[in-house]
Amino acid sequence: MNKIQELEWKVSGLLPMPIGDSGKYYIKRRDKNYSKRTFGRQGSDILSYSLEPTKLFHQALGAELRRVYKANFSTSRLPYSIPVGDLGSVDIVLRLRTIGNHILIISIQLQKFSSSHSVSELIELQKLSNHPILEAIARFCFNVHHCPNPSQMAVNSWHSKPLLRIKPESSEISKASLVEIVTRHRDIGDRAIKEMLDKNEPLNFNDDLLLIDKQGIVFLQKTKDLNNQRNRYQRISSLFEYSMYVKSFIQSINLIKESCDTQAEIVSEVLVINSILSEDVLNESVSGSRGWSLIKKEMSLVGISLENSDVASMPFYKRRWFLAISAVVTLVSAVFGIAGYFKNGE
Numbered sequence: 009m010n011k012i013q014e015l016e017w018k019v020s021g022l023l024p025m026p027i028g029d030s031g032k033y034y035i036k037r038r039d040k041n042y043s044k045r046t047f048g049r050q051g052s053d054i055l056s057y058s059l060e061p062t063k064l065f066h067q068a069l070g071a072e073l074r075r076v077y078k079a080n081f082s083t084s085r086l087p088y089s090i091p092v093g094d095l096g097s098v099d100i101v102l103r104l105r106t107i108g109n110h111i112l113i114i115s116i117q118l119q120k121f122s123s124s125h126s127v128s129e130l131i132e133l134q135k136l137s138n139h140p141i142l143e144a145i146a147r148f149c150f151n152v153h154h155c156p157n158p159s160q161m162a163v164n165s166w167h168s169k170p171l172l173r174i175k176p177e178s179s180e181i182s183k184a185s186l187v188e189i190v191t192r193h194r195d196i197g198d199r200a201i202k203e204m205l206d207k208n209e210p211l212n213f214n215d216d217l218l219l220i221d222k223q224g225i226v227f228l229q230k231t232k233d234l235n236n237q238r239n240r241y242q243r244i245s246s247l248f249e250y251s252m253y254v255k256s257f258i259q260s261i262n263l264i265k266e267s268c269d270t271q272a273e274i275v276s277e278v279l280v281i282n283s284i285l286s287e288d289v290l291n292e293s294v295s296g297s298r299g300w301s302l303i304k305k306e307m308s309l310v311g312i313s314l315e316n317s318d319v320a321s322m323p324f325y326k327r328r329w330f331l332a333i334s335a336v337v338t339l340v341s342a343v344f345g346i347a348g349y350f351k352n353g354e
Contacts, residue, residue: 020252
């Protein structure tokens with residue numbers, strides 16, 4: 009019935025330790041254009057790095073998946089060929105970046121494929137937790153430079169959100185169905201459907217329909233202006249990615265404060281986040297500015313105050329106790345295979 013052009017998961021979380029400039033598993037490159045490309049800001053005040061997996065990364069991932077799942081997967085190079093639900097083996101692309109030195113963002117993208125899934129099936133397909141191999145790959149990306157059994161180790165401040173781009177082929181897909189897909193709930197009622205459509209109305213000005221929600225994004229692309237719509241979708245995707253970075257950073261700030269070499273490092277990162285949250289960014293793009301305003305609201309993003317963080321006022325011995333307990337919980341979670349313990353995204 010429908011053709012899914014693209015299904016992607018954004019995953020954010022706290023790295024167990026920063027990724028060095030000359031590591032074995034990633035080629036790390038500074039992305040000096042990230043700030044301008046995402047927010048239209050001059051300069052490079054957002055410290056962002058792209059991470060390119062090395063040959064050793066691919067080899068280690070293949071060995072880890074064989075050890076855990078007792079099967080061989082095509083992971084010698086990207087795109088990987090990985091079984092995904094009832095779709096069978098699908099080409100998977102990974103894109104990785106750090107924002108700051110502590111938060112990793114992973115984009116797990118299924119290459120273009122056709123589908124005739126029902127609404128209920130699409131809802132389940134979007135849940136990363138329904139795809140344990142993909143979840144294991146994401147955990148591996150966070151932990152490979154730090155610990156053994158990286159695909160099984162839990163990740164602090166973990167969030168995962170699906171982004172779905174649909175192009176209808178024959179029959180129409182209703183707005184109500186799209187709302188159910190983006191919220192991942194069936195039969196949510198006329199009032200909830202109307203509220204979703206109303207809050208997204210300022211973003212939509214042609215036959216296409218973009219829906220932004222705290223659960224994720226759905227984009228129904230009906231117009232034939234492929235380049236402009238692709239650019240629009242990619243901008244919104246980047247903004248949503250940044251919001252997930254901020255969410256994970258805020259939830260991790262007490263642990264980050266303990267691991268920073270200098271207070272100036274975290275203060276600088278907080279100042280940049282606060283300026284982006286408070287200033288009128290994306291002045292050159294009406295749709296981008298409106299999309300960012302809605303994303304901030306949906307993700308409940310507010311400015312950060314270091315003075316009010318919970319751990320800041322703790323005595324030294326209590327801060328150490330707090331970190332020790334956090335480490336023990338993480339270890340126990342990994343041993344018993346409950347890696348979803350720290351999730352907030354699904």
